[in-house]
Amino acid sequence: MTLRVVGKNIVKPDAYDKVTGQALYAGDLKRPGMLFGKAVRSPYAHALILSIDTGPALDIPGVQAVLTARDIPGENHVGMTGIKDQLVLAEEKVRFLGEAVAVVAAETQEAAEEAAGRVAVKYQALPVIETPEQGLWDGAVKISPEGNLCWHKKVVRGDWAAAVEEAAAVVRGEYRTPRVEHAYLEPEAVLAEPVDDGILVWSSTKSVHLDRREIARILGWPLERVQVTAAYIGGSFGGKSDLPLNCMASLLCWKTGRPVSMTLEREESIQTTTKRHACVLRYIHAADAQGRLIAVRMEAIGDAGGYVDYTASVMQRMIIHGAGPYRVPNVWLEGWGVLTNNPVCGAMRGFGTPQVAFACERQMDRLAGKLGIDPVELRMKNVLKKGDIFTTGQAVDHEPGLKEGLLKAREIMAAFPPSPSHPEEKAAWGLACFYYGNGRTGMGDEGVATFRLLEDGRVQVAVGSPDIGQGSGTVLVQIAAEGLGLEIDQVSFVSADTRQTLDSGTTSGTRLTAVVGKAVKDGAEEWRGLMLLTAATILGVPVEDLRFDSSTGEPRLVSSRGYLGFREIYRETRARAINLEVTKSHTYATTSLDPENGQGSPYGVYTYGVQLAGLSVDACTGKVHLKKLVSVLNIGRPINPILLEGQVAGGVSMGAGYALTEEIKLKEGKVLNPRFSSYLLLTSLDIPPVECVVLPLNDQKGPYGAVGIGEPATISVAAAIANAVSRAVGAQFFNLPLRPEDIVHKTKELRTKNTEVRKNW
Structure with missing residues (x-):
């Protein structure tokens, strides 16, 4: 089919306004008579609210309103899914540090901030749950009245235990991935203004219609009185879904009858908005003597933070994608979402799949080592092809292209062998496969x-x-x-x-x-x-x-x-x-997963790929030098090749940061590195050339055969980097990020072990 417009490099119409600084984001919007809003936030991660005295704040000149939960005219619960457990303003207790207990509107930002500091709140501190394992202990304090386990399901096919007994090779491992920040340049912002008999909300949001429904419910209004529009958005990556912020500004607008603007400070944003789920992942991989996978068992425990948010959706994707893009007849993939008193976790680029891809692809490399098979060859034996069955029982009715991707990856690695810069460096390639279902999981998207x-x-x-x-x-x-x-x-x-x-x-x-x-x-x-x-x-x-x-x-x-x-x-x-x-x-013709064994057809189309990392590791300092990053992709027909390349470059960079530096550090629910000076992001100087190779496949149901790339661009980058580092230094790594001190420790440990072996020999 000859196409006229699809497949062409069309420049985004907003590009000029953004690069010249003319674009107006939600925080830039101004209105006559506009007030400034500021939330009063809890200094405790878990505490009862004994009393709130707003009087001192109301005495500040310029303060027009101070609202608490008792002032909300409608419902006080919001949520991204059917589970609406989060409060706009906390009522009886707070469940994470920085949770809002009141909100102030004033004539100036300075007055709003001073007034927020004057609201007198008395708390009674409660024990803090810092890890999901701790949340599951017998006798652990309950964060929610229903308990700390907020989600639990599994995907089961065949008899994994019997298959493991018959296996020629079995590899076990426990892996840990950190909570990480979206790190968009534009923080969360909203402007709510009165219009006619209602309210118009300008928000930095990924979901205007969802926001509209939640705001109307909080105000107790019919839907038609609330309208929401998105201003220019300075990055999302799964974030920008701060329903409490949009609702707080709307409440202040309703109360005062004036426009109200709220923009989060960077530290406030990092402490209080959603993060990627930190996870503990336990795997068992079993294969026959020829390297064919016969069983995979996974246990994934996700840290939900103080409220559920997107945890149910994220954990469901984890168990669906937990065995990777491989043909496995026997699986037991089980997930638990657990409430803690850490910042709430929600959607982030990859929606749970970067965590399981890291662990699963590390397992595949370790299994290859145990069998004495080349990692590419092991994957070639096992990747999904047309006519196979996903772990959920859905038929693969299209060509994934993973075999072609692996052949191309082998060709690239042979053509560009990574070389060390000095004798203390070791260089290697690593690779990892991924797949990703496009859309909402079996929900009539x-x-x-x-x-x-x-x-x-x-x-x-x-x-x-x-x-x-x-x-x-x-x-x-x-x-x-x-x-x-x-x-x-x-x-x-x-x-x-x-x-x-x-x-x-x-x-x-x-x-x-x-x-x-x-x-x-x-x-x-x-x-x-x-x-x-x-x-x-x-x-x-x-x-x-x-x-x-x-x-x-x-x-x-x-x-x-x-x-x-x-x-x-x-x-x-x-x-x-x-x-x-x-x-x-x-x-698309999808079905929800059955509650017992997680079988069904959750997605209509899928994105597939192989991602490669060529790098060197300084054995003395543990510093990883990225040399080349490549994504070999089956995304059907590219609608706009230059935008595709931009998404891949950004996604790969985010995946590299996840692998090497990024980690929200916490103590009793408090973020210890709430600034970009201490939350370490990779820069343009750290990222090597990023290559994007598109496979010539086009047999899926998307428009003109196209499927998405926004999230898949990130999924297996960290896994590929970890595999390359492990190969370079000859040691196994089980946790992200790959800290230099951990690499040095493993390298010294390996040298000591080898020295002992030589002595004993």
Whole structure:
């Protein structure tokens, strides 16, 4: 199929405004008479609230309102999923350090901050649960009235225990991954302003329609009184879902009748907003003598923090993806989500799969070593192919391309052997495979798009899901233009505004290209057909006599009797009351997992890949020098190659930071490194060239065969780096990040062991 627009490098329309500083983010928005909001936050990670005295704060000049939980007119519970256990303002107790107990509005930011410090709250400290293992102890203090175990499920096929007994090789391991920060440049921000008989909220958010529902419920209002729109968004990576912040600003706006702006300080953001789940992962891998996997057992324990948030969704992805992209007849993949008094954990790029990919791919390298098989060859024997069965029982009805990816990876590694810079360095390649289901897990994930003709002759496509910086708006316009048969500049795009769009779901789960994009493609084709019928009626010609002509500035329909420009068609349809609007939805044929064994078809399309890391390790200092990072991907047809490369470069960089430096350090729920000066991010000087290789495969159900890349770009990078470091120094590593001191310790330990062996010999 020859495509006109899809597959072209189209620059994002917001690029110029962003790089020149003209883009207005939520924290930049100003309104006449605007107030500033500030939350009063708990200094305790776990404590009863005995009393709150707002009087001293109200005495501060310029303070217009101080609200506590008792002032909330509607419900006080919010949540990203069906579990709505988090409070906008804590009532009887706090469950993590920094949880909001009151919120202040004042004429200036300084007055708001002073007033927040004057709210007198008396607490009674409670024991702090610092780890999920501690939360599961008998007699552990209960964070929730229902207990600390907030989620537990498993995926089971075959008889893993019997298979292990018959195995030629068995590898066991316990792995630990840290809680990490999203580290977007723009902190969370919101502006709530009164409009007519309601409220308009401008937010840095990935979910305008979800925010709208939650805000309306908190205010006790009908939905139509609340509207939410996303401003420019300065990064998300799974974050930017701070429902309490949006609700606090909305409550202050309702109370004062004035616009209210709230922006989190960086330390406040790092302490109080969601993180990637820290995990303990225990694995057993079993294979026959030829290296074919016969069984995988996984136990994953995730630290949810003080509230559930996205824990159920994240842990479910972990158990679905826990055995990796491999053909395994016998599996037992079990997960537990446990409440602690640490910062709440939620969605972050990869949605639980980077954790299990690290542990599973480390297991695969260790299994290869035990069997004496090359790691690439071991994977080649086991990767999924068309006709196989996922661990959930879903048939693989497309070609994953993992074998082709591994062959390409072998070729790349042979062509570019990493070389040490000095004698104390050791160099090696490492690689790791991944797969990722696009969309929400077996939940009837619906993409929705609306098409309408505008007065200026352009066709508008409207979707509710925000572009959080990745360029989804550009990709969706390309899909629309292709389906409509128009040029890019003849398509208008609107998103993330509840006043103009229907709910097409959150920007999460790598769902926009594959799920929303499919609705856009189908809608564009349906609207094109409707347009032909309408023009045929107006001109009095058969549909077959019409053709689209987009070669002029204004698109038109041409027939043997002349032509009609889109502006004229707009006027004619208005005059004749003809409806030229099309709303199209798309849902892939998925099923939820059965509660007993986790069997089902959770996703409609999947992304696959092999990621490689070439590096050297300084044995004296433990410093890892990244030389080359490569992603070999099956993403179907690239809609916009340059945006694809940008997503891969960013995702790989994030994965490298996860591998080497990033870690939220905690003590009794307090973040000890709440600044970018102490939370160590890799910089452009630390990241080597990032190569993106796209496999020529295109047999999935996504729009024009495309699937998503936003989250998959990160998934197995840390695993590939860990495998390379282990190979370089000859020692095994089980925890992230790979700290220099741990590498030095392992290297010394190995040298001592080898010396002892030589002495004994």
